[in-house]
Amino acid sequence: MTHPLSRLPLPALLALTLLSACARRPQAGTPVASTAVSTPVAPVAPDVPARPATPPPPVEFSSSQWYLKDPQLDNVPGASVTRSYAELLKGKTPTPVVVAVIDSGIDTAHVDLKPILWRNTKEIAGNGLDDDKNGYIDDVYGWNFLGGADGRNIDAETLESTRIIARFDPIFKGKTRKQVKPTQLADFDLYERAKKSNEARRKEVAGQMPQIEQMDEMARNFEELAAALKQDLGTDRLDTATLRRARPSDPRLAQVTRQLDNNLRSMNFGDVDVLIGEMKNGAKYVRTLLNYQLNPSFNPRADIVKDNPDDVSQRFYGNADVHGPDPLHGTHVSGIIAAVRDNNLGVQGVAGPLVRIMAVRAVPDGDERDKDIANAIRYAVDNGAQIINMSFGKEFSTQRKMVEEAYKYAASKNVLLVHAAGNEDDDLGVAPHYPSAFYLDGKPVPHLLTVGASGPSNDASLVGDFSNYSRKAVDVFAPGVQIFNTLPGSKYGNESGTSMAAPVTAGVAATLKSYFPTLTAADLKRIIRESAQVYHTKVSVPGTQKTADFSTLSSTGGIVNLYEAIKLAQKSVQ
Numbered sequence: 001m002t003h004p005l006s007r008l009p010l011p012a013l014l015a016l017t018l019l020s021a022c023a024r025r026p027q028a029g030t031p032v033a034s035t036a037v038s039t040p041v042a043p044v045a046p047d048v049p050a051r052p053a054t055p056p057p058p059v060e061f062s063s064s065q066w067y068l069k070d071p072q073l074d075n076v077p078g079a080s081v082t083r084s085y086a087e088l089l090k091g092k093t094p095t096p097v098v099v100a101v102i103d104s105g106i107d108t109a110h111v112d113l114k115p116i117l118w119r120n121t122k123e124i125a126g127n128g129l130d131d132d133k134n135g136y137i138d139d140v141y142g143w144n145f146l147g148g149a150d151g152r153n154i155d156a157e158t159l160e161s162t163r164i165i166a167r168f169d170p171i172f173k174g175k176t177r178k179q180v181k182p183t184q185l186a187d188f189d190l191y192e193r194a195k196k197s198n199e200a201r202r203k204e205v206a207g208q209m210p211q212i213e214q215m216d217e218m219a220r221n222f223e224e225l226a227a228a229l230k231q232d233l234g235t236d237r238l239d240t241a242t243l244r245r246a247r248p249s250d251p252r253l254a255q256v257t258r259q260l261d262n263n264l265r266s267m268n269f270g271d272v273d274v275l276i277g278e279m280k281n282g283a284k285y286v287r288t289l290l291n292y293q294l295n296p297s298f299n300p301r302a303d304i305v306k307d308n309p310d311d312v313s314q315r316f317y318g319n320a321d322v323h324g325p326d327p328l329h330g331t332h333v334s335g336i337i338a339a340v341r342d343n344n345l346g347v348q349g350v351a352g353p354l355v356r357i358m359a360v361r362a363v364p365d366g367d368e369r370d371k372d373i374a375n376a377i378r379y380a381v382d383n384g385a386q387i388i389n390m391s392f393g394k395e396f397s398t399q400r401k402m403v404e405e406a407y408k409y410a411a412s413k414n415v416l417l418v419h420a421a422g423n424e425d426d427d428l429g430v431a432p433h434y435p436s437a438f439y440l441d442g443k444p445v446p447h448l449l450t451v452g453a454s455g456p457s458n459d460a461s462l463v464g465d466f467s468n469y470s471r472k473a474v475d476v477f478a479p480g481v482q483i484f485n486t487l488p489g490s491k492y493g494n495e496s497g498t499s500m501a502a503p504v505t506a507g508v509a510a511t512l513k514s515y516f517p518t519l520t521a522a523d524l525k526r527i528i529r530e531s532a533q534v535y536h537t538k539v540s541v542p543g544t545q546k547t548a549d550f551s552t553l554s555s556t557g558g559i560v561n562l563y564e565a566i567k568l569a570q571k572s573v574q
Helices: 011-020 081-088 160-172 182-233 240-247 252-267 272-293 302-305 328-338 372-381 398-411 499-514 521-531 562-573
Strands: 034-038 097-103 142-144 353-360 386-390 418-419 448-454 476-479 481-488 491-495 536-542 548-549
Touching: 034 372, 034 536, 081 302, 081 499, 081 562, 097 328, 097 372, 097 499, 142 372, 160 182, 182 252, 182 499, 182 536, 240 252, 240 499, 252 272, 328 353, 328 481, 328 491, 328 499, 353 372, 372 386, 372 398, 386 499, 386 562, 418 521, 448 521, 476 499, 481 499
Parallel strands: 097 353, 097 386, 142 353, 386 418, 418 448, 448 476
Antiparallel strands: 034 491, 481 491, 536 548
16 A cells, blocks of 8 residues: 555645644545654563653543543543443453454554554564474564564565556556557456556646745754753643643744644644644655656565565565564554553543553555465465454555465455555445455455444544445444554554554454354444444535445444443354
């Protein structure tokens, strides 16, 4: 995929918002990492150093994690998690469940995640041996299919469309369809679609470059102002609470203080440093697109992983570094599923207390490779995962058959797959994205749930304005807008995307499996679908000027609801 799913390729929206200082948060799904707070760092895993953190302000679960609330009790379209534990699960005994997170990496030192990480007890960390003989050396927390044997890791990658162009340019460049052999027509048509997609992205990026230059300059100016204000106030953090009560000794900084406070609050950023970081990330994202994702000459795979990407029989490559260069996305996803619920720190995961997270790194800053995804699924299944969260996706799939074979392997082992629908505001019935909810023969994948993103208000914005949707290809919606959870460095913050909706659903599935262990993958899918709370709210259809009944945007018409799912599960196991 072009990026983790919570980060849509729309940095221009962020740039325009910041440059105009308009009083609104950027569109959900744009690069967001807001409202970050730190918590004291617990002892850390030996392979991942902790980042220094300051003591946090108190975090209100009820206000920061709206998606745990109940539609009836709280009048919020959440997943009814808190109510479920208080009323239906109290006093009941859970059983262990393993959820694999195929993602960008996980901060294994995070204070709210470290206790719930899956550990391969048959492997001795750091001895350079494959102790359990599963083909993967030192895979204590999981495996990284984006690494090399020398310990290096892929960060940025090309888009699948870019790889298609690089592959077929020597064959088709400059040719028309009439000049191509009949046996090559399918490849030629794929090549033409890839070129069209890339050209559209390049045009978009070219139009953003003036804004990016301005944003870079603004970030530098903000840093200078922030440094002066911090020195004046004698603080190292400029959050909204500090700015609201600040009384600078320099009168020239008083107006700056008020303006910063107003801007942070209106755009839902936690502090000035997060805002500055987001500005820099927006600029970085566009440059990454140009220099790497859209560059056919860029090929980190050959230098780092050194496998043959076209050889789908290769399974044993990579390394044990499940942290990776940027574990933000995977860390956030993991916390949503199972962050420790009873430690009075930061956040509560949907699932607990015996649910464990297996880290499988296969999603770079660019499009994931089908080979890696297929191998990641097989690794997760072979090592005991009962549920797999897949918060990724892309426009093209060149090894789709290999992924579908991995799907079928997961089905043979009774493993549920939960996949994010995507953030392109597309109707998946018209514009397919991959991995697909259907096999090549058109049949639905019976053990896969595809999840769209919903918001915190039961009004026209109930559906996330970035979310993909489909009456046939999307099963359910789940909370995915401004989801507050774990970030690297034992921090917390908001992210938006179907990437967040999928782990909410995976957390619901894990909870059901933990308390009702006899449920099969098919049972879990059926129960989650049948218990989804149907809404008939008139909503804005993503990517259009139209409105529609929310219930028409997925096959169930509903939002996942743990409370109702538990009641249905109780009936199913009687």
